[in-house]
Amino acid sequence: MKLLEGVEVLDVGRYVAGPYCATLLGYLGARVTRIERRDGGEDRYIAPLFTRGERPGEGGLFMQTGCGKRSVAIDVSKPDGLRILARLAEKSDVVVANATPAALAKLGLDWPAFSARNPRGILVTQTGFGSSGPDAAKGGFDGVAQAMSGAMCLTGTPEHPVKAGAPYADFSTAVFSALGALAALMAREASGAGQHVETSLLGTALAVMNSHLAEQAVTQINRPGTGNRVQTSAPSDVFETLDGHILVHTVGDGIFRRWAKLIGKPALAEQPEYQGDQARGDRRDELCGIMAAWCIERTTDEALSELAKAGVPSGPVLTQQQALDNPQVAAMEFFRMVDFPGLQTQAPVADLPIRFSALAAGIAGRPPLLGEHTREALLEIGYSDQDIDALSRDGVI
Secondary structure (H helix, E strand, C coil), X not given: CECCCCCEEEECCCCCHHHHHXXXXXXXXXXXXXXXXXXXCHHHCCCECCEECCEECCEHHHHHHHCCCEEEECCCCCHHHHHHHHHHHHCCCEEEEECCHHHHHHHCCCHHHHHHHCCCCEEEEEECCCCCCCCCCCCCCHHHHHHHCCHHHHXXXXXXXXXXXXXXXXXXXXXXXXXXXXXXXXXHHHHCCCCEEEXXXXXXXXXXXXXXXXXXXXXXXXXXXCCCCCCCCCCEEEEECCCCEEEEECCCHHHHHHHHHHCCXXXXXXXXXXXXXXXXXXXXXXXXXXXXXXXXXXXXXXXHHHHHXXXXXXXXXXXXXXXXXXXXXXXXXXXXXXXXXXXXXXEEEXXXXXXXXXXXXXXXXXXXXXXXXXXXXXXXXXXCHHXXXXXXXXXXX
């Protein structure tokens, strides 16, 4: 059973937050049609997997956000292109568009215009900072949201704020957007009416940082950044071994007792100054120093084996290739190997990281070639072959 079978989704997004939201809905069974520029746009070619001639070929980002979609390539700067977009939007159950309010209005996808044409339609939008306030008109990217949420100052050091390498604000916004779309579809079953679902990169980043921000608001503690070293428990840090690095996260009295026994200092767990996570976090330099001395005498495998037997959470710091080659990844089938025309080898694409006992979900096909489904989609909304040929000659599609 496919949960969203029969649901039509129009993806008018760029980069991550919008397109990956639509991808997730597609993994749950919706048919997703992606609107692209006639040259494909920047997000099709980020992290290119191969080169064709003088132009970069499709990239890793598109492999992740494009699986199973149809591609319709149109020039929305032309009136005929906007008419095509409007007709597709009118026939869609869900339209996903990450753009500023002004850009949405220019496309005819602002909520008043969209709902007037499609009262049952659900409009899912993502912006950088929300639809009101002093920054509403600004565009934004994942790193900007990280910076403005306080995360970079906590992740790095006072002298060197650090952004996470993985664009978590983008992808988490996509997940929140997909959740909102599902909720709106459920609400439509009862009311018969569509609605506007709004998310933002800044809102997502603030939600992820909320516990730290709540602490700051109440206590005015002004925590400085300490890199990988956790401030609210210890020893929790990245530690060097004889042949690499591992991350150890010791949190909770039980784990701390097991850790103390493992390193041969069980009395630490009984000392008053180490009672409670925050007390240990306040003495993180001392406890992490003890752990560093223990780790540097062991190989990565030796340290991880002893930690696992003791029940102390830990893992190796892996390179990107090692992350791909991890036997646990293969055992859980987290990736699907996906073909694409012209690729010398299949690309690993993260499948839906949810397992259902009685629901079919996940990757159902490769990403589309640019404009691969333009004619098919236009025929479905009433254009004739002659109309389509004329639009092609005029540079609209």
